[in-house]
Amino acid sequence: MIDNIKNAMPQLFEYLPLHPEQASSVSLPVDILYFVWMALSLFFSLLIAAAAIFMMVHYRRRAPGQVGAPETHAPVVEALSITIPFAIAMAMFVWGAKLYVDLRRPPENAVEYFAFGKQWMWKFQHPNGLRQINHLTVPRDTPIRITMTSEDVIHSFFVPAFRVKQDVVPGRYTTVWFTATETGEYHLFCAEYCGTEHSLMKGTVTVLEREEYEAWLRRESDPATATPASTGEELFTSLACVTCHEESDTTRGPALHGLFGSEIRLASGATIEADESYLRQSILEPMADIRAGYQPLMPTFAGQVSEQQLADLVRYLKTLGAQRASVEHPRPENATPQHGSPDRVEETRSEPTRGRQAPAPAAGASGG
Amino acid sequence: MAEVHISPVRTYATILGALLVLTGVTVWVAFYDLGPLNDVVALGIAVIKATLVVLFFMHVKYAGRLVKLTVVGGFFWLLILFGLTVIDYVTRGDIVLDPPPVINPIAFETEGGA
Amino acid sequence: MADATHAAAPPGHGAHAHGHAPNLAHHFHDYEQQREASFFGMWLFVAQEIMFFGGLFTVYLVYRMRNTLDFAIASSELDVAWGGLNTGVLIVSSFTMAMAVRAAQQGKRNPLVLFLIVTLLLGAVFVGIKYIEYSTKFEHHLFPGFESFRFDPPPGVIEAYGLTPERLEVMNQRARIFFSVYFAMTGLHALHMLIGMGLIVWLLFPAWKGRFNRDYHNPIECFGLYWHFVDLVWIFLFPLLYLLGRHVHGV
């Protein structure tokens, strides 16, 4: 009987559009607890509202001088108003605490990932050392434990579909774990307010079938087939430059199309030609020359990019300059067809829509 | 408490003496290694001194119930603040970084490249 | 509280005439009620102060729990002699304050003024010594506000505890926290001392003019509570900051 109900549960929730999709092992138990609580809350709220309205109507004043009945005492009422809420609250507490233990204790065999939050991006590291930015790819049905810390302020790792949230605190390691149960692409939010771009510090979690994940991982990690981080465009994506330098988004960083070779005005009032060394300096010391009309928001990438990568980036930026004002997404000159596909960048940038299939790496995996 | 209680000078002098002696004792003890007992002794003596000050200099000994309750309440509230904060700290399983990360501990950047 | 003086009493309140009681505020029935009100009010203020300092004591507690050894070693930079002397000064000043209150209760003007002045002077001595201590810390780059903050453990400690250079870096940081806590706590305490000294000066005039008598002396009494409370804070600060871990650094 109990099993029957348990099995029927997921179906039941299909009809309730009031929750995010259930994509982890704890989604269902959390939802059940939540909706039971919600039902209780609504029941008691309506009960009390009904009682209040009833009293207002039924005992409404009928004559101006009328007064109410004399004082009464009813210890039973008091006793009930103490015991019932106490009992319900304690019962829900115990239920919640039990579930919480599951939420907090990762299984022994959990696979260890790392995450690192900084204003305003997420960086992840797979057990084999592969890195991803603002994007995490994980295998299905595998317990995953992420150890996290932050370089600057407090952030919070939040994947609604998994019903998990864990603050990422500078100066300590915190951990979160989950077992994804459905493939697809899900929102990843930073839930702890962390400054200017808090609401843009989001990304996606992609859940792949285990084999697909393995394949993807192998391809990504193998220097021969890996997305060549040596090409500037990939770097531009993986270092999250795109989050600030999109064509459409003028509020953060300037669009970089047509930048190379042009005259630009600095906040100081001076004008300068955007030559190679200017590009270089903008990446290493963004605070040095602030472009007029922009905030000094750009983090320095000194120490984060090797000389080689820097050169690649600059080369890529130069290609953008060559195609000034192009509406099409520019194609880097030396990109191999396999990796440089135009919508690859597009993919990572645009809002993930819920449950969208065929995330970029997955598509790549099936192709390879 | 209709009449104001006026303590005799002798009481005050005795308390003064006791406070000074206790100060000496606590300094003296501090130079011996008693293990964890050092903390206990130092704080114990401080509490005794504080009690003396509160009871005699601040006349709580002769004050009404309300004032006594206020004093006890004030210190009790402090214990709530200490106690519940400590509950969190002593049970926290997370690791405090030692030394704290000045640079990215996952070494994303240092090696460069993916 | 000092509030319990004449509060621009609108005349014409017939409930009780009190032309004979110049220091009784119009909304109190008698001195008894006024005195109890201000006494209780002052105690509530002290309770408030307990929680105010309590926040800092919590900070101390948490960091000492985490960094016991570092705190012990860092505290060796503090001078027990000055600290101990200051404790003595403060305790004596508490005594003279108690005597001042006693004089006020008896309505004796001259002893009251005298004891207030002595208390004021002792307070000044305390602050003076604190100033000396602070300057040494500043000279030794132990003020956390400076870029140049640098803590070097006393000789012998490194060998005794086998501290590696990395561990020393950590110790430097934790000592920094220690001195942050030290300056925050003693600074706030010293600020209270200064305010207290200002209040003594402010009370000296009415005391000198003989405004206080057997019936009306609650400003002095309430101020006494404040002064003793400040003493009380130091009674805890001294062992916590100067003494705990004192046995460590000789090792």
Next chain:
Amino acid sequence: MSTASRASSAMPPARRPAENYINRDWSLRSWLLTVDHKRIAILYLISVTVFFFIGGLFAMMIRLELLTPQGDLMTSDTYNRMFTQHGVVMIFFFLIPSIPAVFGNFVLPLMLGTIDVAFPRLNLASWYIYSIGGLFTLAAVLLGGIDTGWTFYSPLSTVFSNSNVFLAAIGVFINGFSSILTGLNFLVTIHRMRAPGLTWFRLPLFVWAMYATSLINVLGTPVVAITLLLVVLERVFGLGIFDPTLGGDPILFQHLFWFYSHPAVYIMILPSMGVISEVISAFSRRHVFGYRFIAFSSLGIAVLGFLVWAHHMFTTGMSVYAATVFSSLTMLIAVPTAVKVVNWIVTMYKGSVAIETPMLFAVGFIGLFTIGGLTGLMLATLGINPHLHDTYFVVAHFHFVMVGGAIMGFMAALHYWWPKISGHVYPGRWSKTSAVMIFAGFILTFFPQFILGYLGMPRRYHAYPEEFQALNVLSTAGASILGLGYLLPAIYLTWSLVDGKRAPANPWGAAGLEWQCPSPPPVHNFDHPPVVTDVYDYGDEHLLAALATRAAKGVSVG
């Protein structure tokens, strides 16, 4: 007129019939230097109203921005300033002082049958401290704003924010002492200034609520004061106490902050609960049911409220053990609260219930606060807190308790005591319209946010995924109704001062000491020392006689 009346009344009392605390002296000086608790209450009423509208303006900016998902109305920096300033202004400069400083100041001495609070000059000083704190914060807003969130979490506030954290933190710090001193004043007043015969268990429940509130003020506020002071010191000297790169711990800040700020939510709600106890009894013309239970539950909430603060920190990596302690203690608060709710309802049972404006607000309070409280319990439930924390579910929860609860109580108090305070009657039809608009607008604004929250929309988001738009549009629509609902009272109450009918001493036919003095009260509150019996006794002969007379004259209200 001022000097004349003073001179003439220097003689033993020959009271001029119309002389009261308002018209005694109109000069600005007499208002700014007043030590009369009633005038100080008016000063507070004006200032908190100003702050409410400032805070409301920020709220409208938030709602407008959230109409579309892209974050296109203002930059993210501006948006962050909006919600921070909204929170800081609403909480510290409106809600915390609102009922205690306005209605507590006005009616507490009346209810106690005394001339004034224990320390009248301290009372005035509290208002000045509040104003100075407010000016600091306004300066912070005008000089570029604050963007830390009202919670001032470090290290964002101590190291990373480039906004005016210094000014704002100092403003809130200063304002804290206003709360502390008001609380202290009330505690002493309640202990030491009660009229003869007014024993503890004859005190009106509003007084009990103020008592509990004041306890929290005195014992909790200093901790947030020192914490914000530390934030300021960190910014100025770089102390490092909360800075992880210097060995400090940001979690410690949260402990210290919430040690005050959780109890502070009871500073906000307890006074409202006190008001509801008064209003329900007065408009049901029935002795309040379960008097002692309601009285003690206020104290219970105040004390328990200090033991639960870390329920705001479950996701910071707290151990399961500590979380269990805090969660279970939090749940316990349901008990004293439920006692209150049930006793209010039962008070109406067999009453003679008049559906006047204050009563509408009071019943609105019961409904909305219950929802808010129960969702609070949901948040306190460990299994679901990780999902709900820092989402719009939390936003909905606290607006239900603060706007649906505390402000409903404030509106109830305002409409209940307005005739006493101003001496004028406001138009009933308009005020009831406003009550209904506020209720409906409120539900529409904040109910969708529960759903948004569970769907996963994080709070403090300037731009959000498109799928959340529909519910956000509903919320914004509701907020405009809500805003208009709040605008109405400002208009008709002001109008009533100019053109409203004169209010009798006891317009509602309520029991209670404050209704025994004329409206508005004379400077010394009572012409004759009040006779204290049971303050909720609707069987009292005098009251019954008065009611009968009024009924005969056809006075509709009451």
